[in-house]
Amino acid sequence: MPRLANLYLLTYNSLQALGWAVSLSRILSCFIYTGSFSGVYASAGDLICLLQTVSFLEVIHGAIGLVPSGVLLTLMQWGGRTHFLLAIVRRIVEVQELPSVFITFIAWSISEARVYIAILYGRKYDAVQLDWIGRNKERKSFALEGWNV
Secondary structure, eight states: OHHHHHHHHHHHHHHHHHHHHHHHHHHHHHHHHHSSSTTHHHHHHHHHHHHHHHTTHHHHHHHTTSSOOOHHHHHHHHHHHHIIIIIIITTOHHHHTSHHHHHHHHHHHHHHHHHHHHHHHTOOOOHHHHHHHTOOHHHHHTTTTTOOO
């Protein structure tokens, strides 16, 4: 069973890393070609909404003991981001063209791609790096400890 769980986590983290890297490339391509912030949501918004919605699995991972992360903190982070995306940005077209959405998407894409790639390679962060990334310590502490895939 642990081997199957490790394979699942490897697959999940790989897909998240790939998804966030693709979203970052879409954002940067849109910005480079258009020279403006408008259109960034149209180019990467659906993918980012999907990745963020699927990340609810991280709450479940903590709840069932698959990873040693706190359920409440993970749920609060997921809920805040998802509310911002699905209830505000996705529903209000005028907001989608704001520079703040571009900045948020860039920050999320860089930090998430970096985090998932680091998890895959088993790198552990110190507290300063975790604060910089803006994520909780428990989520990063499971970074491939004991993975024998």
